[in-house]
Amino acid sequence: MTEHILSMIGLAKKAGQVAIGEEPVGAAARAKDARVILVAQDAAPGSVRRAMSFGQAGACLCLTVPFDKDRLGRALGRTSCAMAAVTDIGFAEAIVKKLAALAKESGIDGTVSSPYEAREIREMNGPDFLIVTPGIRPSFAVADDQKRFTTPSQALHDGASHLVIGRPITKAADPACAADKILEEIQEV
Numbered sequence: 001m002t003e004h005i006l007s008m009i010g011l012a013k014k015a016g017q018v019a020i021g022e023e024p025v026g027a028a029a030r031a032k033d034a035r036v037i038l039v040a041q042d043a044a045p046g047s048v049r050r051a052m053s054f055g056q057a058g059a060c061l062c063l064t065v066p067f068d069k070d071r072l073g074r075a076l077g078r079t080s081c082a083m084a085a086v087t088d089i090g091f092a093e094a095i096v097k098k099l100a101a102l103a104k105e106s107g108i109d110g111t112v113s114s115p116y117e118a119r120e121i122r123e124m125n126g127p128d129f130l131i132v133t134p135g136i137r138p139s140f141a142v143a144d145d146q147k148r149f150t151t152p153s154q155a156l157h158d159g160a161s162h163l164v165i166g167r168p169i170t171k172a173a174d175p176a177c178a179a180d181k182i183l184e185e186i187q188e189v
Contacts, residue, residue, distance in 0.1 A: 001098065001101065001102050001105065002066060002067065002102065004098060005065075005095060005098045005099060005102065006067065006071065006072075006074075006075040007075070008091065008094055008095050008098065009038070009072070009075045009076065009084070009086070009095060010075045010076065010077070011091070012086050012088060012091035012095075013075075013076050013077065013084075015088065015091070017086060017087045017088035017091055018076065018084050018085065018086055018087065019033075019034065019084065019085040019087060020076050020078065020081055020084045021081065021082075021083070021084075022047065022050060022082070022083060024085070025037060025051065025054055025083050025084065025085040026050070026054050026057075028058070028085045028087055029054035029055065029057050029058030029060065029085060030054075030057055030058065031058075032058055032059065033058075033085075033087045034054070034055075034058045034060045034085035034086070034087060035060055035061075035085075035086050035087060035088065035089050035091075035092030035093075036060055036061045036062075036063060036085070036086050036092040036095065036096055037051050037054055037055050037058075037060060037061065037062040037063070037083060037084070037085045037086075038063055038065045038072070038083065038084050038085070038086065038095070039051045039062065039063065039064045039065065039082065039083045040064075040065065040067060040068055040069040040071075040072045040081065040082050040083070041064055041065065041066055041067060041068055042068045042069055043064075043069065043082040043083060044082070047082045047083060048064070050083075051082075051083045054083075054085070058085075059135070060085075061092075061096065061112060061113075061114060061134070063096070063099065063112065065099065066099075066102065066106075069081055069082050072084065093114075093116065093117055096113060096114070096117050097117055097120055097121060097124070099111070100113060100117070100121045100124065100125065101124055101125070104124070104125040104126075104129055109129070109130050110129055110130025110131060110132065110161070111129075111130070111131060111132070112131075112132045112133075112134065113131050113132070113133055113160075114133065114134070114135055115133050115135055115136070115149065115150035115154065115155045115158060115160065116150075118131050118133055118155060118158045118159040118160045119158040119159050121159065122158070122159025123159075129161075130161050130162065131159055131160050131161050131162070132160075132161070132162040132163075132164060133155045133160035133162065133163055133164060134164035135149040135150070135164075136149065136150065136151070136152050136155055136163045136164060136165045136168075137149045137150070137151065137168060138151060138152055138165070138168050138178075138181060138182050138185055139151050139185060140168075140178075140181055141167075141168035141178075151185060152165065152182055152185050152186050153185050153186060153188050153189045156186060156189045157189055165182060168182070169182070
């Protein structure tokens with residue numbers, strides 16, 4: 001399975017849909033072009049922090065992959081690579097789904113996934129697999145910089161087990177009221 005994931009990453013690179021290295025990844029994230037940021041398992045702590053920061057700036061997933069810098073680099077035609085950003089939604093979804101399947105196969109309890117992959121990940125991994133889903137915007141909230149989002153009730157309906165809801169609560173005039181509205185939405189599921 002890992003070789004298949006590396007092959008998909010390499011294919012995305014050949015299609016011109018991967019930013020490789022810290023500066024290009026940061027630029028892709030700031031431009032909101034990054035769909036998922038992949039970080040090598042042996043990347044330096046500073047690189048991991050920067051990749052996570054890029055993920056926040058770009059409102060995209062940032063995942064540590066089960067490959068070291070050498071293996072990730074080889075898949076991308078380099079000798080080494082600490083981070084890369086996949087910029088095509090189709091490639092990003094396919095890679096995230098394969099990583100989720102690998103996680104289940106490896107005995108991991110769950111994964112982080114955008115709302116758009118949650119249904120298939122749930123179908124692939126069963127009812128006990130944990131799916132943490134960022135990019136949640138209740139019906140009353142604005143999308144802000146999120147390109148890939150859904151409502152709390154839709155995310156739960158699609159298989160999410162845990163929701164990450166930040167700005168719709170923290171930026172609300174009355175955060176407690178916003179949280180109550182979200183709970184009302186969730187009760188519908």
